[in-house]
Amino acid sequence: MTSPVETAIRGVVxxxxxxxxxxxxxxxxxxxxxxxxxGIHAPLTEEMxxxxxxxxxxxxxxxxxxxxxxxxxxxxxVNPAAHHWFVGDAMLHGVRLQxxxxxxxxxxxxxxxxxxxxxxxxxxxxxxxPRTDVANTNIVGHAGKIWAIVEAGGYPVEVSDELxxxxxxxxxxxxxxxxxxxPHLDPETGEMHAxxxxxxxxxxxxxxxxxxxxxxxxxxxxxxxxxxxxxxxxITPHYVIVxxxxxxxxxxxxxxxxxxxxxxxxxxxxxxxxxxxxxTADDIIWCDIDPCYIFHPANAYETADGKVVMQACxxxxxxxxxxxxxxxxxxxxxxTMDPAARKVTRTLVDAQSQEFPRYDERLTGKxxxxxxxxxxxxxxxxxxxxxTRIFKHDLAKGTRECQDFGPxxxxxxxxxIPAHAAAAEDEGWMMGYVTDTNSSTSxxxxxxxxxxxxxxxxxxxxxxxxxxxxxGNFIRID
Numbered sequence: 001m002t003s004p005v006e007t008a009i010r011g012v013v014x015x016x017x018x019x020x021x022x023x024x025x026x027x028x029x030x031x032x033x034x035x036x037x038x039g040i041h042a043p044l045t046e047e048m049x050x051x052x053x054x055x056x057x058x059x060x061x062x063x064x065x066x067x068x069x070x071x072x073x074x075x076x077x078v079n080p081a082a083h084h085w086f087v088g089d090a091m092l093h094g095v096r097l098q099x100x101x102x103x104x105x106x107x108x109x110x111x112x113x114x115x116x117x118x119x120x121x122x123x124x125x126x127x128x129x130p131r132t133d134v135a136n137t138n139i140v141g142h143a144g145k146i147w148a149i150v151e152a153g154g155y156p157v158e159v160s161d162e163l164x165x166x167x168x169x170x171x172x173x174x175x176x177x178x179x180x181x182x183p184h185l186d187p188e189t190g191e192m193h194a195x196x197x198x199x200x201x202x203x204x205x206x207x208x209x210x211x212x213x214x215x216x217x218x219x220x221x222x223x224x225x226x227x228x229x230x231x232x233x234x235i236t237p238h239y240v241i242v243x244x245x246x247x248x249x250x251x252x253x254x255x256x257x258x259x260x261x262x263x264x265x266x267x268x269x270x271x272x273x274x275x276x277x278x279x280t281a282d283d284i285i286w287c288d289i290d291p292c293y294i295f296h297p298a299n300a301y302e303t304a305d306g307k308v309v310m311q312a313c314x315x316x317x318x319x320x321x322x323x324x325x326x327x328x329x330x331x332x333x334x335x336t337m338d339p340a341a342r343k344v345t346r347t348l349v350d351a352q353s354q355e356f357p358r359y360d361e362r363l364t365g366k367x368x369x370x371x372x373x374x375x376x377x378x379x380x381x382x383x384x385x386x387x388t389r390i391f392k393h394d395l396a397k398g399t400r401e402c403q404d405f406g407p408x409x410x411x412x413x414x415x416x417i418p419a420h421a422a423a424a425e426d427e428g429w430m431m432g433y434v435t436d437t438n439s440s441t442s443x444x445x446x447x448x449x450x451x452x453x454x455x456x457x458x459x460x461x462x463x464x465x466x467x468x469x470x471x472g473n474f475i476r477i478d
Contacts, residue, residue, distance in 0.1 A: 034080035034324050040385070040410060040437055041467050043073045044091065048464060050105040053095070057458035059446065060429060061100040062419060065476040066161055067431055067444060068094035069412065070139040070148055071469020075109055075118045084260030085325040089115050090136035090148055092163045093433065093469065095444045095460050096477075102444075102460045110135055110148045110157050111165035126168030129153045129178070131200065133168060137181035141475040142192055143214030151181040151231060153198045161477055174216035176208070177201060181471070182232035182296075183210065187362055191217070193277075195233040195242050199261070202227025202249050207240055207275060222273075222281045229262045234300040234310055235277075236365045241300055241310060241337075242273035242284065245293050247318050264320040266291065272337055272344055274308060287337045289344035293318035293328075298357035298371040299364060308337040311371055311395065313355050314346065326384050329353045332373060332393065350400060353378045354391060356413035356471075360425050369396045370426050370449075372414055385468040390414050390432070392452040401452045405445070408438040410468065416449055417474050426450045429457065431474060435466050442466035 035041065072088025090110035096103040109115045111124045112133045135148040135157040147169075148157040156179055158166040169175075180194035190212035197205050203225065209218035222242065227249030234241040246268040253261040270291045273284040293315045300310035313330040321327060332350040337343075354373040375387035390411050392401040405411055414432035430447040444460040 031081070034083055036085035036325050037074075037078070037080055037083060040435060040465070041085070042465075043075075043088065043467060044107065044464065047108050048106070050463060051103070053102050053105050053463075054461040055102050055458060056461065057446075057456060059097055059100045059102060059458045059460070060419075063097045063417065063429065063431075063446070063474070064099065064478060065474055066094055066096050066146075067472060067474045068092055068139050068146075068163065069433060069469050069472030070110075070135075070137060071467065072136045073109070073467060073469075075115045082257050082259050083324060084258065086137075087134070087259045088136060090134055090150075090157075091469070092139065092148065092159065093462075093466055093472075094163050095462075096161075098477075105444075105460065105462050106163050107464075107466075108159075108163040108165075110159065124165050124167055126157075127155060127170045128168050129155055129198075133157075136470070138471040138473075140183065140185075140192075140473055142183075142185070142210065143212060145214065146475060149179055149181055149183070151178070151197065152229075153178045153200070155179065161475070171210060171214060171216050174219075176216065176219050177204075177206065179208070180230075180233075184233065184235050184364055185361065186235060187364055193233070193235045193240055195222075195230050195240065197228065197230050199227065199249055205230060205242065205244075207242075218278075220275075220280060222275070222284065226265060226268045228268065231295045232297060234297045234365075236300050236302045236308055238276060238302060239274040239308060240277060241297070241308065242275055243294055244271050244273060244286075245289075246270050246291055247293050260319075262319055264293075264317050272335070274337060274339055285339045285342065287339070287342050287344045289335070290346065292316055292346075295326075295330075296355065296357055298373075299359045299366075299368050301365060301367045306339060308339070310335045310337070311349065311357065311393075313357055313373065329378055330355050330376065332357070332371075349393065349395070349398075350391070352391070352400075353387075358413065358415050360416050360418060360428075362418060363425065368425065369394060370416075371395060372416060372430060372449075374411055374413055374432075385410060385412070387411075390430075392426075392430075392449070403447060403452055405434050408436060410435045410437060411445070412468055413471055414445075414447075415473060426452075432472070433462075433466055433469075435468065437465070440465040 073091035074088040135150040178198040183192040183194040192210040205222040207220040211217040248265040250263040297312040315328040334347045336345045356374045371393045375389040418428040442462040
């Protein structure tokens, strides 16, 4: 445990580092346009409410709830030379569905202190990490509440089912140092598992479990080196999968004034850990893997011979230069962790560049058949989200289906929603936003998952361009 003296020293050092970083950030000069502030990525400048938006087709009557997606949208001017896509103020985009109808579309900033000040509003209540209070990456429903979440230190933010910010939260004083952008719900227990990190604590990760009551019931420290960026994790019946890969905290990047201080670090050994769910760091089975980076796995499961299998979108490197977004090309792979050999075997599933894998989350931690991904550009950072296709992978047959939305129509992450509690694995709907760069409008598109290549079942028309964001979910509201 950190002593009071160590805490005081770290506080002084942190204030000094942040002061230097802020000074240099203001003076950085752009060598090229920042693609994550222009074109399809250009931030919106207003909040909008559209009641009874136009619908094409027929929305399934069983889809009663809120589809909402989180992502970055700076509230005011930023220095293009210092800005990184991952750090902009959070904006939510939501569509409320009820009884086959679209009730409304709303976009709302999540109120950090800086957003409240920019909008001339009083700050919303609740505890914050003094270094950051922007929650711009994902949004989940848990314990009867809706949470905007982020990694690396920011606390969760509770929002209403009309996307108004209610309060910043530390889960009633139980959170500890930080949370994650990617918790995973165990469908058997109702608990959310996450691997968390905090930028100012580079020597520790934490396995945190949030119970069905919304309080942290496990907060297990995991010693690491170099401050690895651990964006996601996955769970199986016996393990939590910990991805300790060579993207790590860079003090030189901080001091140079960039807003996102993580870089490719060849000196950091790549490994994936199998942490027993109730075990300690001493119990982790670390498996070596060739240097790579993973933002997002799909699902994972255990085999009869004791191995752990996980599909994921895998990069050969990440954040190697001074960049403003992802700079490499992800391939869809199967990773097999062998606890006996302590090795990871990588097998290519699909060489097409793709990201944002999703699956039927009723099967989290169990064998599954279908995974859904979004195509991304083969050019890396130069056009990361400019592709027009999403994919359905049949992992049993080794085949892929494609839905192409047409020229200039760019999809984000699509999620799977089962038709009912006992539905088959692909019996349900795919749902996500598509931005039409031809007309500067957007749509919430609903596909029949079993008829993936067919035209949409329904589209909800949104009269503004929606910048690409990160992650969304459908939150049922009866």
